[in-house]
Amino acid sequence: METQVNVDLTSFRMETRKWLEDNCPLSMREKLTDPKQLFWGGRKGEFYNKDQKDWFERMLKKKWIVPYWETKYGGGGLTATQNNILNQEMARLGCRKPHINFGITMLGPAMLKFASEEQKLHYLPQITEGKIRWVQGYSEPNAGSDLANLQTKAEDKGDHFLVTGSKVWTSFGDKGDWIFCLVRTDFSSKHNGVSFLLIDMASEGVSTRPIKLISGNSPFTETFFDSVKVPKENLVGTLNEGWTIAKYLLTHERQMIGGIGDTDKKEYLRDEAIKVLGKNNDILSDTILRAKIAELEMNQEIFDLTIQRTMDEHKAGNNSGAASSFFKYYGTELSIQSEELRLSVNGFNASEWTSEESNNGAQARYFCRTKGHSIEGGTHEIQLNIIAKRILGLPSK
Amino acid sequence: MALIINEEQQMLKTSTKEFLDLKSPLSSLRVLRDHSYKTHDKDLWIEMVEMGWTALTIPEEYNGLNFGYVGLGQVLEEMGRKLTLSPIISTVLMSSTLTSLSKNEILKTKLFQEIMNGSKLVSIAHEEGIQHNPNTINSLLSKQGEGYVLNGKKNFVIDGSISDYLIVSSKDESGSNTMLVLVDSKSDGITYNNKVHMDSRTYSDISFSNVKVDKSNLLSEENDGDSILEKTFDIARVGLAAEMLGSVQEAFEMTMSYLKEREQFGVKIGSFQALQHRSALMFGEIELCKSIVLKALQAIDSNDSNLPKLASLAKAKLGMTFKLVSNEAVQMHGGIGVTDDADIGFFLKRARVIQRILGDSNYHLDRLAKINNY
Numbered sequence: 001m002e003t004q005v006n007v008d009l010t011s012f013r014m015e016t017r018k019w020l021e022d023n024c025p026l027s028m029r030e031k032l033t034d035p036k037q038l039f040w041g042g043r044k045g046e047f048y049n050k051d052q053k054d055w056f057e058r059m060l061k062k063k064w065i066v067p068y069w070e071t072k073y074g075g076g077g078l079t080a081t082q083n084n085i086l087n088q089e090m091a092r093l094g095c096r097k098p099h100i101n102f103g104i105t106m107l108g109p110a111m112l113k114f115a116s117e118e119q120k121l122h123y124l125p126q127i128t129e130g131k132i133r134w135v136q137g138y139s140e141p142n143a144g145s146d147l148a149n150l151q152t153k154a155e156d157k158g159d160h161f162l163v164t165g166s167k168v169w170t171s172f173g174d175k176g177d178w179i180f181c182l183v184r185t186d187f188s189s190k191h192n193g194v195s196f197l198l199i200d201m202a203s204e205g206v207s208t209r210p211i212k213l214i215s216g217n218s219p220f221t222e223t224f225f226d227s228v229k230v231p232k233e234n235l236v237g238t239l240n241e242g243w244t245i246a247k248y249l250l251t252h253e254r255q256m257i258g259g260i261g262d263t264d265k266k267e268y269l270r271d272e273a274i275k276v277l278g279k280n281n282d283i284l285s286d287t288i289l290r291a292k293i294a295e296l297e298m299n300q301e302i303f304d305l306t307i308q309r310t311m312d313e314h315k316a317g318n319n320s321g322a323a324s325s326f327f328k329y330y331g332t333e334l335s336i337q338s339e340e341l342r343l344s345v346n347g348f349n350a351s352e353w354t355s356e357e358s359n360n361g362a363q364a365r366y367f368c369r370t371k372g373h374s375i376e377g378g379t380h381e382i383q384l385n386i387i388a389k390r391i392l393g394l395p396s397k
Numbered sequence: 398m399a400l401i402i403n404e405e406q407q408m409l410k411t412s413t414k415e416f417l418d419l420k421s422p423l424s425s426l427r428v429l430r431d432h433s434y435k436t437h438d439k440d441l442w443i444e445m446v447e448m449g450w451t452a453l454t455i456p457e458e459y460n461g462l463n464f465g466y467v468g469l470g471q472v473l474e475e476m477g478r479k480l481t482l483s484p485i486i487s488t489v490l491m492s493s494t495l496t497s498l499s500k501n502e503i504l505k506t507k508l509f510q511e512i513m514n515g516s517k518l519v520s521i522a523h524e525e526g527i528q529h530n531p532n533t534i535n536s537l538l539s540k541q542g543e544g545y546v547l548n549g550k551k552n553f554v555i556d557g558s559i560s561d562y563l564i565v566s567s568k569d570e571s572g573s574n575t576m577l578v579l580v581d582s583k584s585d586g587i588t589y590n591n592k593v594h595m596d597s598r599t600y601s602d603i604s605f606s607n608v609k610v611d612k613s614n615l616l617s618e619e620n621d622g623d624s625i626l627e628k629t630f631d632i633a634r635v636g637l638a639a640e641m642l643g644s645v646q647e648a649f650e651m652t653m654s655y656l657k658e659r660e661q662f663g664v665k666i667g668s669f670q671a672l673q674h675r676s677a678l679m680f681g682e683i684e685l686c687k688s689i690v691l692k693a694l695q696a697i698d699s700n701d702s703n704l705p706k707l708a709s710l711a712k713a714k715l716g717m718t719f720k721l722v723s724n725e726a727v728q729m730h731g732g733i734g735v736t737d738d739a740d741i742g743f744f745l746k747r748a749r750v751i752q753r754i755l756g757d758s759n760y761h762l763d764r765l766a767k768i769n770n771y
Contacts, residue, residue, distance in 0.1 A: 270771050284771040294762040297769070298710055305688040309400035316401050326681050387680055388673035392653055397668045 012082055016089045023058045025051035029094045033359070038100045042133025042177045056130065059098035065128045066104050069112070073120055074128030080315065102171070103127035103134035105256045107180050110249040114196070114237040123198070135176030136253075137167040137199070137223055138246070144169075145382050147182075148191050148243065152225060154183035161185075161197065161235075163205075163228040169376065173208040173221030176201055180249075186240050196242035198234040199225075215368035216353075216361075253377045254328030269293050269338055273345045289344055296341060300334055323391060325383040332373035333380070339367045398695055400688060402467060409464070410471035412448075414478075420444065421481045423647075423740050429482055430597040436559050437482045446515030451489055454497070459509040466632065466697040470639035470690065477643025480743055482598065484518045487556035490636040492519035492564055495577065495629040499616040504579065508562075519579075520560040522551035522603055523626070529756040531630055536567040536605065538576045545610040547578065547586075550602070555754070557582075557601025558591040564616060565605065566626060575622030579614040580605075596750040597743075631708040634755050635693040638711035641719045641751055642690045648726040648744040649679055655730055666729075675725055682718045689714050706768050713761035716752045723748040 028051055032038065036048050039056050047053040059065055062076065068083040069075020078086065104127060111120055126132045143150040152165025163183060170179070179199050186193030199206065205228040210218035237245050270284075270293055277285050284290040307327065342363065343350040352358035353365070374380045388394045402410070420441055429435040445451070453469045455461020469490065476485065489512065496508045496519075511517035525535055536549025547567060557563070560582050567576045580587070586608040591601045617625055653676065656667030666672060693707040701707070723745040727734040730741050752758065 268769075270766075270769055274771050279771065282767075282770070284766070290766055290771060291759075291762060293771075294766040294769075298713055298762065298765060299685065302685045302689045302710060302714055305400065305692050306685050309688045309691065312399040312401050316399070326684060329677075330681050330685075381674065384674040384677040385670070387677035392673075392676055392680060394653070394656060394667040394673050394676060395665045397664055 009081060009085065013085050013089065016086055017092075019062070020089055020093055020095060023055075023062075024090075024093060024095045025055055027051045028055045028096050028098075031094070032096065033362070038096065039098065039130070040100050040133055040172070040175065041130030042101075042175065043131075044175060044177075045130065045133060055096070056098045060129065063128075065099050065130065066108065069108070069124065069128065073112075074125035084311075099130050101127055101130070101133055102136055103132065106136060106249050106252050107134050109252045110180075110196075110245050111236065113248060114245050119233075119236065132177045133172075133175060135170050135173050135179045135201075135223075137170055137179045137181035139169040140166065141168055145379055147246070148194065150182055150184060150194065152181065152183050153187075154185050154195060154197055154230065156185070157229075160232060161230045163197070163199065163225045163230055165225050167223040167225075168220075169211070170208065170221045170223045171219060173223045174210060179206075179223065180236075182242055182246050185242075189240075191243045193240055194242040194246065195239050196236045196245045197230060198236060199228065199230050203228050203230070205229075213368065214371065215365040217365060217369070219369075250378065251324040254324040254383075256377075268297070269341055269345070270297060272342065276345050276347075286344075289341070292341055292344075296334065296337055300338075303330055303334060323387070325378070325386040325390075328377060329380055329383040329387075332370075336370045336373055339370045343367055398699065400691055400695075402471065402691065405464075406467055406471055409468050410475060413472050413475040416444075416448065417475055417479050417481060421476075421479050423479050423743070426480045426482060426597060426743060427740070434593045434597055434599060435482075436556065436599050437484060441481075442483055443515060445483060445485065446513075450485065451493070451515060452513045454489070454493060455509050455513060456497070459506060459513075461509065461513065466635070467691070467694045469636065470694040473636050473639040474643035474646075474690075477640035477645075478647040480596075480644065480747055484556050484559065486633075486636070486640070487520040487560060488512055488518050491521045491555070491629065491633045492562075494632045495521060495564055495616065495625060498625045498628055499577075500618055500621070501613075501616055504613065504616060508579070517561040518556060518559055519562045519564060520554050520556050521564045521566075521629070522554045522557065523566045524552045524554075525550065526552065529753065529760060531626060534566050534568050534575060536565060537570070538567040538578060538610065539570050541609075544612050545578070547580065547605045547608040547610050550604050552602050553754075554601045554603055556599070557603055558589060558599050563587075563603070566622070574619055575617065575626060576615065577617040577622050577625060578610045579616055580608055580610055584608050594750050595746040597746070598750070628704075630755050631704050632697050634708040634712040634761075635690070635697060635704075637751060637754055638686075638690050638708075638715040639694065641715040641748075642686050644744055644747060644751075645683055645686060645715070645719050645722045648722050648741065649683060651741060652676075652722075652726040652729050659731075672729060675729075679718075679722050679725060682721060686715055686718050706765065709756075709761040709764045709768070712756060713758045713765065716758035716761070719744075719748040720752065720758075 039045065039047060039052050063071065064076050064086065066074065067076035067078045067086055068080065071077040108124060108127060111123060127134070138147060140150050140152060152163065152167060154161040154163045167181065179201055181197045181199055182194050183197050184193055185195040205226040207224045208221040211220045211222060212218050273284055273289065273293055279285060346363060349358065351364050353361035389396065425438065429438065449462055450472055452462045453464040453472065454466055455463070457463045473490070476483065493512050496505055499505050512519065524530070525533060536547065536551065538545050538547050547565060549567060551565065563580050563582050565578055565580060567578065568574065569576050586606040588604045589601050591599050593599050656672060656676065657665055659666045689711045693711040696704045696707045726741050727745050730739060733739045734741050
């Protein structure tokens with residue numbers, strides 16, 4: 001019996017490998033150098049080039065935009081093991097994800113767990129077809145780390161909610177079609193007065209304003225709601241119980257920021273260092289940098305093993321140890337450290353900001369961007385608090 | 398292979414823990430130390446032999462249990478929790494492993510038998526400097542008549558003072574071949590300088606002066622000495638990392654318990670964010686340690702060609718984490734942490750010694766860089 005399963009999986013792997021080799025355009029296997037090379041979809045979505053369009057459409061036809069969702073929701077119906085194999089085979093070739101959407105990584109998992117069947121059948125297929133680009137409305141000016149302090153209110157007006165307030169740190173808010181929001185529906189309780197609401201950003205009264213970061217780029221916006229009418233059926237889950245959904249969704253956000261499940265090609269810092277700095281007697285010429293790179297790569301390699309171990313334990317039915325807070329903390333910390341070391345490796349070239357050779361200061365700007373990684377999705381400090389309290393059981397005051 | 402242990406391995410781990418809870422609690426180390434640094438408890442060793450621990454990694458054709466290194470790793474991890482003193486590292490992890498790689502079938506069969514039934518203890522005598530160095534060997538094995546004579550000086554031999562046999566690394570007269578020979582520890586020409594270290598364990602500096610060696614006692618052939626030694630060391634590094642993993646977890650758990658019970662300023666000190674954040678960071682490092690130790694143990698059993706790299710990852714990571722956790726454990730215990738009354742100091746002192754065995758974290762980071770060609 002088990003042998004038969006293994007045989008089936010082996011043939012699934014072989015078929016998948018062949019299909020990817022035949023269908024993934026070569027340029028879609030190259031390392032990303034520009035965020036535009038990813039297809040985010042949505043009403044305003046445009047393909048960067050023909051290869052990107054072909055790749056998306058072939059994967060869509062194969063139902064592999066979200067391969068692990070049920071087919072009735074537009075997914076491919078793959079088992080966790082099959083999906084793993086697909087991920088491994090995509091990583092082997094370095095295939096880019098055909099479509100990036102917070103609807104896949106964040107909203108989807110929450111909808112699957114908390115939404116009504118009607119809502120799932122309505123919203124999820126639109127995500128898998130790349131038609132709707134979702135954004136997240138969580139943080140507010142006075143609700144950052146203390147997220148439950150949010151004040152954007154949704155008043156019950158009979159057949160609709162009237163939403164007033166503002167959100168901040170909306171990733172790609174200006175490019176989104178719909179926003180999933182935490183809103184306050186009861187002011188008498190902090191955590192038990194929050195609801196989870198889906199809002200069409202084309203509604204009257206919704207506006208955004210970009211936030212310029214230290215990188216010079218504006219991947220985030222402020223999002224304003226000025227007496228926006230939202231139909232009652234856009235409420236997900238139970239009124240005033242949105243905090244449960246919020247927390248569940250945050251665990252998925254942490255995994256996403258931590259880079260769990262990435263299939264793009266790994267670029268080794270050491271290769272860049274060897275190219276730029278050269279070697280003396282087979283040893284990287286900067287020996288202090290060499291030691292730092294070795295330590296970072298040690299942790300990267302063991303972190304990847306830890307993701308694997310956690311998934312294997314999960315499959316075997318035990319959920320010991322490492323939680324999403326740990327992965328978010330450690331994964332972002334490694335990317336931050338890696339960018340610090342890349343600055344050292346590339347010396348004077350690393351800080352260039354505007355030249356064409358530097359691709360408009362891509363490295364320096366990305367370095368600046370990573371400084372947000374330890375803040376967004378719950379700061380490093382919040383993650384450490386969660387580990388201390390929930391996993392280690394350390395007391396509150 | 399999935400990064401989890403199977404049911405049989407889990408059962409071995411559980412039974413080891415139950416056995417050690419009863420027979421070798423952390424306090425046993427203190428008792429042995431306070432009896433003039435006794436090297437180990439002989440009755441306990443006999444029980445370990447009866448439990449089959451000396452046969453775990455020996456193949457079935459030599460009447461071993463063929464349980465593999467993932468199995469031995471579980472035993473070592475549990476022993477690391479108790480800082481148990483026993484000859485298991487020298488005799489089983491190191492010497493039995495080296496023996497298994499030898500092509501001298503007659504000697505191998507005899508040695509396996511004696512190791513399994515607990516009648517002989519064996520140590521590897523290799524180091525010649527004050528840092529681990531697998532390649533520098535000045536000890537000389539010269540031909541004399543039908544056999545050989547051995548001359549040289551070895552440092553830091555684990556359990557050298559109690560072993561019945563020594564496996565000594567040396568060079569032949571050409572200077573190019575590494576020779577591994579088994580000598581009786583009571584042979585004429587061997588002198589011992591036994592030294593107690595910070596971890597309450599005894600390590601020996603041993604001199605060999607014209608020690609006669611029969612040619613039947615060669616464990617290496619003409620040119621496999623280096624490869625046997627290298628593989629033995631890689632396997633032993635992983636085993637040491639498994640022991641360290643147990644010690645790290647125990648020191649961490651003892652500290653977490655202390656943070657939950659000790660009160661200052663009218664509250665449990667575990668409620669202070671300064672301590673919570675450092676605890677959470679240690680939790681993360683320990684999660685990483687668990688992954689690399691298991692991966693490396695599996696690599697031994699599956700004969701993975703990545704073993705050298707995984708062994709260095711394991712030894713480097715565990716060395717660094719054991720240092721971090723043992724330091725923080727003492728610090729978080731406050732004044733009591735630096736008293737001899739508290740057990741937590743034993744972990745600090747063991748960390749600093751085991752770190753050095755077969756290469757510290759610096760050595761292994763350098764080796765990793767070399768393996769990755771930079």
